[in-house]
Amino acid sequence: MDLTVGPIAFFWSADQVRDFYRTLAETPVKRVVIGEWVCSKRLPFWQHEIPAAVEVLQAAGKQVALSTLTLVTLKRERRQTAELFASGLPVEIADLTALRHLPEGAPFWVAPTVNVYNEGTLEWLATRGAQRICLPPELPLASVARLARAGQQAGVAVEVWGHGRAPLAISGRCYHARLHDRAKDSCQFVCEEDPDGRTVETLEGQAFLTVNGVQTLSHSHMTVAGQIDELREAGVAALRLSPQPGDFAAVIGLYARLLDSGLAPDQALADLRRIQPGAVFAQGFLEARAGAAPCP
Amino acid sequence: MELVCPAGTPAALRAAVDAGAHTVYCGFADETNARNFPGLNFSREELADGVAYAQTRGAKVLVAINTFPRAGEQMLWHDAVRDAADLGAHAVILADLGLIAHAAEAHPGLRLHLSVQAAAANPDAINFYAQTFGIRRVVLPRVLSVEEITAINREIDVETEVFVFGGLCVMAEGRCSLSSYATGLSPNMNGVCSPASHVTYSDIGGNHEARLGDFLIHRTPKGMPVPYPTLCKGCFTSPDDKGNSQTGHIFEDPVSLDATRLIPALQKAGVSALKIEGRQRSRAYVAQVVRAFRAAVEAAEQGAPMPEGLLARLTEGQAATTGAYAKTWR
Numbered sequence: 001m002d003l004t005v006g007p008i009a010f011f012w013s014a015d016q017v018r019d020f021y022r023t024l025a026e027t028p029v030k031r032v033v034i035g036e037w038v039c040s041k042r043l044p045f046w047q048h049e050i051p052a053a054v055e056v057l058q059a060a061g062k063q064v065a066l067s068t069l070t071l072v073t074l075k076r077e078r079r080q081t082a083e084l085f086a087s088g089l090p091v092e093i094a095d096l097t098a099l100r101h102l103p104e105g106a107p108f109w110v111a112p113t114v115n116v117y118n119e120g121t122l123e124w125l126a127t128r129g130a131q132r133i134c135l136p137p138e139l140p141l142a143s144v145a146r147l148a149r150a151g152q153q154a155g156v157a158v159e160v161w162g163h164g165r166a167p168l169a170i171s172g173r174c175y176h177a178r179l180h181d182r183a184k185d186s187c188q189f190v191c192e193e194d195p196d197g198r199t200v201e202t203l204e205g206q207a208f209l210t211v212n213g214v215q216t217l218s219h220s221h222m223t224v225a226g227q228i229d230e231l232r233e234a235g236v237a238a239l240r241l242s243p244q245p246g247d248f249a250a251v252i253g254l255y256a257r258l259l260d261s262g263l264a265p266d267q268a269l270a271d272l273r274r275i276q277p278g279a280v281f282a283q284g285f286l287e288a289r290a291g292a293a294p295c296p
Numbered sequence: 297m298e299l300v301c302p303a304g305t306p307a308a309l310r311a312a313v314d315a316g317a318h319t320v321y322c323g324f325a326d327e328t329n330a331r332n333f334p335g336l337n338f339s340r341e342e343l344a345d346g347v348a349y350a351q352t353r354g355a356k357v358l359v360a361i362n363t364f365p366r367a368g369e370q371m372l373w374h375d376a377v378r379d380a381a382d383l384g385a386h387a388v389i390l391a392d393l394g395l396i397a398h399a400a401e402a403h404p405g406l407r408l409h410l411s412v413q414a415a416a417a418n419p420d421a422i423n424f425y426a427q428t429f430g431i432r433r434v435v436l437p438r439v440l441s442v443e444e445i446t447a448i449n450r451e452i453d454v455e456t457e458v459f460v461f462g463g464l465c466v467m468a469e470g471r472c473s474l475s476s477y478a479t480g481l482s483p484n485m486n487g488v489c490s491p492a493s494h495v496t497y498s499d500i501g502g503n504h505e506a507r508l509g510d511f512l513i514h515r516t517p518k519g520m521p522v523p524y525p526t527l528c529k530g531c532f533t534s535p536d537d538k539g540n541s542q543t544g545h546i547f548e549d550p551v552s553l554d555a556t557r558l559i560p561a562l563q564k565a566g567v568s569a570l571k572i573e574g575r576q577r578s579r580a581y582v583a584q585v586v587r588a589f590r591a592a593v594e595a596a597e598q599g600a601p602m603p604e605g606l607l608a609r610l611t612e613g614q615a616a617t618t619g620a621y622a623k624t625w626r
Contacts, residue, residue, distance in 0.1 A: 071468055073417050100420040117364035120394025138476040146367035168474050169467040172439025173626045179542055184626035201533045202512040218477055290509050291477035
C-alpha cells in the first residue's frame, strides 16, 4: 500500500497552492492528483501554477495526474474537460462526462466522486483503460474487499479514502454564496474566505458538515488509521489523502509510518489529534455504520 | 408531452392510469430501486398485473432499477432487469454504469432510460450513454435551468424527461452521501434518503424536535408543524471566522417542486416527458396530481394558458419552488 494525494478541494490562493506543492514534493507520497475539482470559477485564479507544480512533483519522482471537475455543466467546463486529455498526463475523471472525450485507448484514473460500487462497473472501466480507481468514501469494508480483488484481476489499482473531510455531495447551487445572500453567478468568490471550508452545525452546536462552494464535505476528518491491517489484507493498493490547511506534511508522515514502520493505530490517532488539534476523526463508513461515527 | 407518474403500489398504479397518466413508473420491492420503503413497491406478480392493467388502457409501465448494485450481489439487480423485460415493461430506468452495460448486452431489445441517479448533466455525458449503450431517454438532474435544458436538447438525439412536481433534490442525484454520513444508509446503496428508520421526534421544553440519527434537523415551537427531517432541508447554523453566525435553511427550505407554470417553456425546450415524483404518496394524492397535470399538459399542447390553482389543496400551507429551473435559484 502507498499514498496518493488528491486534488485540493478548497479555494486557496496561488501562493498557497505553490507552497503546498513545493512542500508536497518533499514528502513520501507516491502520486498526486492536481486540478480544479469543485468549481470552475476558481480555476483562473491559480491555473497558472499547475505547470510549475507538475514539474516540481515530477522532478521529485511523483506520478502526477490532472483532475476533471466533479460536476460538469457549462460549455466552458466541457471544453476544459476535453482539453485535459491533450496534456499528455493521465487524467483522473471525477465525472463520467470525461469518458466522452477520452481518446481511444488512453489510460485514465477514476476519482472517488464516480460511482464505482460493484465489480461490473469496475470491470467496464478497466476495459476502457482505467488504471486506478479511488472508491467512493461511503463503501463498507466488505465492498472494498470485493472490489480490491476484482481490481487485482482486472489490473486496476484500487484506492480508498484514507484521510480528510469526505466529499458528500455536489450541487448546481453554491451554498457559500447562499450564506452571503448571493447566487452562484454573483458569488464574488466568497469561498476564498474559508480555506478549510465553512462549518455547518446543528441547532445544538454539534459540528456536522462543511460547506465548500457547490460541494458539501463531512465536518469530521475521515481516517483509516485504525483499519490499515484490514485494508492491506483486502488488497487495497493505496490510501487517498485529501489536502488540508495546516501541517499536511505531518499528516503524510504519519500515514507513511503507519504503512512502513508498523505504527500502532492508537498511537496514530493520538498523533493525528496533535497534528490537527480541534479536528474530529471518524470512520463509520468502512464499518458499515453512520460515516460520522467518531473514532474511539 | 408524455406525463410520467409515480406508482408505489398496485392501487396507486391503477389510480394514476385512471387519472390520465400516459406512463407509470414503479419498482420492485427490494434494494434495486431508489424508493425502498417498507410496504411499497411491486412483487413480480403485481408488476405483471400492473402492466396488463396499464396496457389495456393505453398506458406504459417503466421499471426503476436505479440503485447501485452491491459488490458481490449483482445478481439481484441483473434479475430485476431480466424480470422487468420478461414482464413487459416498456423500459427500465437505470443509473449504474456496470448495470447499464449488462442490460445493453444481455437484453439488446430492451429500451433503456438513464435515471436521474446517473446525474448526466450535459450533452457530452448524455451522448456518451446514448452512443455507448443505446440509451433512449435521459431523466435530467434537478440542477439545470430551463435555458440549459434547451441547450442540451439541441446537442442530443435522445429524449429528455424532467421533474415537474414533488420532492426537490438540491444535490446532484446519485452523488450524495449525506444520509450515509448521518445514518449509515444511503440513496445509492440502500435506496433511501433520510430514512424513516433513523428518524426520532421528541418534545423538549416548548419545542418539537426532529432528529435524523444523532443530528437535530428541525426544532419548532409546540403547535407548529414539524417538517420531516430531510437532511438537506434542515435548519442549521454556520459560524464564520469573525464571530458572526447564520441560522436557517442553509441548503434548501422545506419546499416542494412545482413547475406547472413552466410546462410551456419546457415544451419549447424540447422536453419529451414530464415526471411527477412521489412513489411514497397515497393513491388519492397520486390521482389528484395526475389529473391536474394531465389537464395542464393538454392545455400546453393547445397553446392555452396553464390552469391555475389546480394543486392548491396539496400545496396549501407548504411552500413551492421552481428550483433550479430558474437561474437565480443557484
